Amino acid sequence: MLCLRALRLSNSVQQIAKQSDVARKLFIIQPACCLSTKTTTSSQRPTPTHLDNLQLKMNGSSMSPSSGVEDMLFYTITDGKEQVPITHFTTALKKTGLHPSDPRLKDCMERIRHAVNDSVGEVMMDRELFHRCVSGNIVLLIQAFRKKFIIPEFDVFAQKINEIYNAVETQIDGKVANYIPQLAKFSPDLWGVSLCTVDGQRHSVGDTKQPFCLQSCVKPLQYAIAVHEAGTEKVHQYVGMEPSGFKFNMLSLDDEDKPHNPMVNAGAIVISSLIKPRSNKAEKFDYVMDFVKKMAGQEYVGFSNAMFQSEKETGDRNFAIGYYMKEKKCFPPGADMIDALDFYFQLCSIEVTCESGSILAATLANGGICPITGEHVLSAEAVRNTLSLMHSCGMYDFSGQMAFHVGVPAKSGVSGAILLVIPNVMGGDVLVSSSGQSGKQCSGNTLLSGACFALQFPQL
Numbered sequence: 001m002l003c004l005r006a007l008r009l010s011n012s013v014q015q016i017a018k019q020s021d022v023a024r025k026l027f028i029i030q031p032a033c034c035l036s037t038k039t040t041t042s043s044q045r046p047t048p049t050h051l052d053n054l055q056l057k058m059n060g061s062s063m064s065p066s067s068g069v070e071d072m073l074f075y076t077i078t079d080g081k082e083q084v085p086i087t088h089f090t091t092a093l094k095k096t097g098l099h100p101s102d103p104r105l106k107d108c109m110e111r112i113r114h115a116v117n118d119s120v121g122e123v124m125m126d127r128e129l130f131h132r133c134v135s136g137n138i139v140l141l142i143q144a145f146r147k148k149f150i151i152p153e154f155d156v157f158a159q160k161i162n163e164i165y166n167a168v169e170t171q172i173d174g175k176v177a178n179y180i181p182q183l184a185k186f187s188p189d190l191w192g193v194s195l196c197t198v199d200g201q202r203h204s205v206g207d208t209k210q211p212f213c214l215q216s217c218v219k220p221l222q223y224a225i226a227v228h229e230a231g232t233e234k235v236h237q238y239v240g241m242e243p244s245g246f247k248f249n250m251l252s253l254d255d256e257d258k259p260h261n262p263m264v265n266a267g268a269i270v271i272s273s274l275i276k277p278r279s280n281k282a283e284k285f286d287y288v289m290d291f292v293k294k295m296a297g298q299e300y301v302g303f304s305n306a307m308f309q310s311e312k313e314t315g316d317r318n319f320a321i322g323y324y325m326k327e328k329k330c331f332p333p334g335a336d337m338i339d340a341l342d343f344y345f346q347l348c349s350i351e352v353t354c355e356s357g358s359i360l361a362a363t364l365a366n367g368g369i370c371p372i373t374g375e376h377v378l379s380a381e382a383v384r385n386t387l388s389l390m391h392s393c394g395m396y397d398f399s400g401q402m403a404f405h406v407g408v409p410a411k412s413g414v415s416g417a418i419l420l421v422i423p424n425v426m427g428g429d430v431l432v433s434s435s436g437q438s439g440k441q442c443s444g445n446t447l448l449s450g451a452c453f454a455l456q457f458p459q460l
Helices: 011-017 022-024 047-061 065-078 086-095 101-119 127-134 138-145 152-171 215-231 265-274 280-295 306-314 316-327 336-350 354-365 380-393 396-405 437-456
Strands: 083-085 124-126 193-198 202-206 301-303 351-352 409-414 417-424 426-432
Touching: 065 083, 065 086, 065 127, 065 138, 083 086, 083 301, 086 101, 086 124, 086 127, 086 138, 101 127, 124 127, 152 193, 152 202, 193 354, 202 280, 202 354, 215 265, 215 280, 215 336, 215 354, 215 380, 215 409, 215 417, 265 316, 280 301, 280 336, 280 351, 280 354, 316 336, 336 351, 351 354, 354 380, 354 417, 354 426, 380 396, 380 409, 380 417, 396 409
Parallel strands: none
Antiparallel strands: 083 124, 193 202, 193 426, 301 351, 409 417, 417 426
């Protein structure tokens, strides 16, 4: 993986920091929050007066090795000043891509909130308050402010995403999907984009806090869970791995009488019967919900009972697919087709927001490890298989165009969402509620193409 893990200050780091010459090399002092990782020349160095003043400040106080590193970071952020408004620190933090809700920064943000609540007027951050706030997060913050994350100039990248978002907004057309009555009630004007890197850098623009049902975007997740639990060989006894060339809800099987792949309805229904086969319905649902919440870093994951009921009441096509597969003996021994369909409808009715969905995608980009919690949720085998199938089959009969024009794994859903994964870099969730061909897919892919372009050529 290309990402750098956020760890608490280890003994080895403390040992290194004991040597002042090495500690000085941790940072190259520049104006606030603009840190370079390049080797400096004499012409690039700060003026001797600025460096001498900084050294005098640090030498003039009694410091532990770790506080010396914290002081160096503090003076770098404040441009050598003894105190700055606390908003200066939080603004600088956001520029690196770290989000205030990041669980790795929970203690830090709580201490900042306490300082604000306990004060009257504007709160100033000095070295003492800075030490209290960053204690335990120093390695993560060093990585952030030294631009060691996967996207070093994240604020520049975020600005490019905003520009693309605004440009694409004028191209959106299409209609909300209406073959499920509950979907027809969705606003056609929702348009949002959230991104999360493998280091937990996050950016959102538009309607990114609006909950929506995953619908078909749950298919790669349930497939990954099934492979994680049962293994590749077991899962693919019952479902293929080839693009079908047909629409997602066709009554079609391959030459071996198996669903073509897990990304079409037939394949997803069979996959539903493979997850926790000996458990009851409630246990199965809780099991998958727990997985999805872990992948989303415990950010918003909900369930729409109205959507679930609407799916069941109008799911004639899926029932037809189920009975067709039952006649062809597609299900594993002992599996109940109606139970599998019921479970499939439940999974399609799981809700996320663009923000939590982007973390789901980033967990896949990060080899199954949630970037904001560090929890290892999925096996490497499950992630590898899932990304391969998303790339070849995730956009149904549009998958070839997606692979050709954008070239990253992605999965669309009739709620208007597109999950995308740039392996080892980031995940994203795009919501375009008007889900017609010219609306959701063209607008979403224009944005994704631009995002990939901005990522590859950040200097433009």
